[in-house]
Amino acid sequence: MQVYLKDWGGEQLISCFDQPTGSLILIGIHSSILGPATGGTRMMSYASDDLAISDCLRLSKSMTYKFALADFPRGGGKAVISIPASLSDKDRKGLLKRYGQLVNKLNGLFYTGPDIGISQDDLEEIGKYAPNYVFCKTNNQGQANHSGEATALGVLSAIKSTIWHLYSNDELENKVILVQGAGSVGHALILLLLEEKASVLFTDIKPPSKILIDKGAQFVAPEEIFKQECIVFSPCAQGGILDNETIKQLNCKAVVGAANNQLVNDEALELLREKDILYAPDFAVNIGGAMVVTGIETFNWSNEKVSAEIEKIGSTLELIYDSAEEKNISTVDAALEIVRNRLQQKVYDL
Ligand code: PHE
Numbered sequence: 401m402q403v404y405l406k407d408w409g410g411e412q413l414i415s416c417f418d419q420p421t422g423s424l425i426l427i428g429i430h431s432s433i434l435g436p437a438t439g440g441t442r443m444m445s446y447a448s449d450d451l452a453i454s455d456c457l458r459l460s461k462s463m464t465y466k467f468a469l470a471d472f473p474r475g476g477g478k479a480v481i482s483i484p485a486s487l488s489d490k491d492r493k494g495l496l497k498r499y500g501q502l503v504n505k506l507n508g509l510f511y512t513g514p515d516i517g518i519s520q521d522d523l524e525e526i527g528k529y530a531p532n533y534v535f536c537k538t539n540n541q542g543q544a545n546h547s548g549e550a551t552a553l554g555v556l557s558a559i560k561s562t563i564w565h566l567y568s569n570d571e572l573e574n575k576v577i578l579v580q581g582a583g584s585v586g587h588a589l590i591l592l593l594l595e596e597k598a599s600v601l602f603t604d605i606k607p608p609s610k611i612l613i614d615k616g617a618q619f620v621a622p623e624e625i626f627k628q629e630c631i632v633f634s635p636c637a638q639g640g641i642l643d644n645e646t647i648k649q650l651n652c653k654a655v656v657g658a659a660n661n662q663l664v665n666d667e668a669l670e671l672l673r674e675k676d677i678l679y680a681p682d683f684a685v686n687i688g689g690a691m692v693v694t695g696i697e698t699f700n701w702s703n704e705k706v707s708a709e710i711e712k713i714g715s716t717l718e719l720i721y722d723s724a725e726e727k728n729i730s731t732v733d734a735a736l737e738i739v740r741n742r743l744q745q746k747v748y749d750l
Pocket residue numbers: 438439440441512513514515516535536547660686687689690691693694
């Protein structure tokens with residue numbers, strides 16, 4: 401754990417073992433330079449405590465990158481709750497209560513919202529004990545409700561600017577886009593792509609949604625996904641999917657998706673460059689949900705403001721592509737340059 405924390409470069413890792421359920425609660429406060437640490441709560445089973453810890457650290461760091469790139473006044477944080485393989489409803493409720501109490505006790509050090517394994521009802525439950533620090537609670541006046549759609553709008557904006565970069569127009573009609581995962585983000589993204597008349601292939605671990613099929617999206621079996629010929633491959637499920645094996649199979653011009661931490665390591669980034677596949681850094685693409693929800697619930701953003709900020713996701717990506725080309729560096733390095741400048745600028749301003 402020492403080694404992880406040293407390499408992480410974050411501010412603090414709050415950890416707590418929940419005795420009644422045998423769950424490990426982790427809250428990574430990566431950076432509060434730009435504002436209070438904010439990020440989703442991920443709740444799932446991990447094969448080991450080590451994996452849960454490294455996930456929490458990596459995810460909280462990418463929240464810092466996302467907010468800095470979007471020039472949004474929030475810092476990076478993330479909670480990971482590693483639960484046993486089975487948890488009764490009663491135990492789950494108890495765990496969420498204790499987690500909510502912990503978030504409340506932090507008194508604004510950490511603000512949270514949804515992520516993998518957390519439903520609206522769960523957020524509602526957590527919010528009962530930490531009312532000021534939980535986004536996306538159900539049916540609350542003025543609350544943004546859910547973040548999947550806003551994330552999908554941001555991914556669409558990023559896909560369009562990628563198509564622009566490749567073809568000098570952002571026409572999606574008949575362009576093949578491959579979406580991995582049809583959960584809250586993937587499903588919304590597929591609908592948006594179909595509206596733009598793109599030719600959509602998708603996969604999911606669940607049986608395909610009838611709505612998507614009826615509207616013309618084509619289902620591909622999960623194991624067949626990587627080798628499909630397409631223009632843009634859009635990973636919108638779990639992270640860690642781009643490695644030596646999967647990159648070898650890819651038959652696309654660009655990867656632009658919402659999943660957090662898509663690349664297993666730096667080598668994966670090199671492999672993509674060797675194959676001349678344009679990689680849109682995930683943290684540049686998937687900020688839509690967290691930004692819009694926080695913008696609406698904290699700063700009362702209007703619909704116009706939301707649309708303008710979503711558009712900015714595409715234009716920032718364009719800057720990243722251009723700067724990477726100009727300096728002959730990877731797109732991730734180009735994005736991190738912007739992040740570092742924003743963080744440093746703020747430190748100087750203090
Ligand atoms: N799941 C979101 C992300 O990874 C986190 C989030 C959503 C945080 C909504 C706050 C509000 O970006």
